[in-house]
Amino acid sequence: MEQKQLVHLIIAAVREYLISVNGQPEDLPVGSDTRLFGKGGLVDSLGLVTVILDLEQQLAEEHGIVITLADDRAMSQKRSPFRTVGSLADYASMLIQETRRGEP
Numbered sequence: 001m002e003q004k005q006l007v008h009l010i011i012a013a014v015r016e017y018l019i020s021v022n023g024q025p026e027d028l029p030v031g032s033d034t035r036l037f038g039k040g041g042l043v044d045s046l047g048l049v050t051v052i053l054d055l056e057q058q059l060a061e062e063h064g065i066v067i068t069l070a071d072d073r074a075m076s077q078k079r080s081p082f083r084t085v086g087s088l089a090d091y092a093s094m095l096i097q098e099t100r101r102g103e104p
Contacts, residue, residue, distance in 0.1 A: 001059075001063060001065065001093070001096055003089055003090070003093055006088075006089035006092050006093055007031075007032050007085055007086065007089045009055055009058055009059070010036075010051065010055060010085050010088055010089055010092075011030045011031070011034075011085060013050075013051045013054040013055050013058070014030055014034075014036065014042055014043065014051055014085070015028060015030060016054065017043060017047050017050050017051055017054070018042065018043075018047075021047065030042070030085065031085065032084070032085050032086035032089070033084055033085070033086060034084060034085045035083060035084055036048065036051070036082055036083060036084055036085055036088060037080070037082045037083060038080070038082075038083055041083075048082055049070070052069045052070050052082075055069065055088075055092065056068065056069055059092075059096075065096055065099065066099070067092065067095040067096060067099055068095075069081075069088070069091065069092060069095070074091060
């Protein structure tokens with residue numbers, strides 16, 4: 001799966017969450033550099049969990065890719081993979097590649 005596809009899936013999940021919570025319009029500017037979580041982030045902890053679960057579900061159902069994004073490795077990194085749309089896409093891409101190679 002290409003990085004660009006992952007970014008689009010994450011953006012769609014973020015928009016869906018924000019609309020469900022705030023009723024914000026779909027044209028909210030969200031891009032690869034958009035801060036997801038933390039200071040100035042678009043989502044709170046519940047929103048982050050919702051976005052992660054939505055992304056994992058879409059990957060599994062639509063692409064046959066089963067990964068767990070919120071694992072011990074993600075939580076122990078010095079720079080959180082959940083800070084921006086792009087960093088989450090990078091982390092998901094890494095996990096997908098590892099899965100395809102048969103790594104844990």
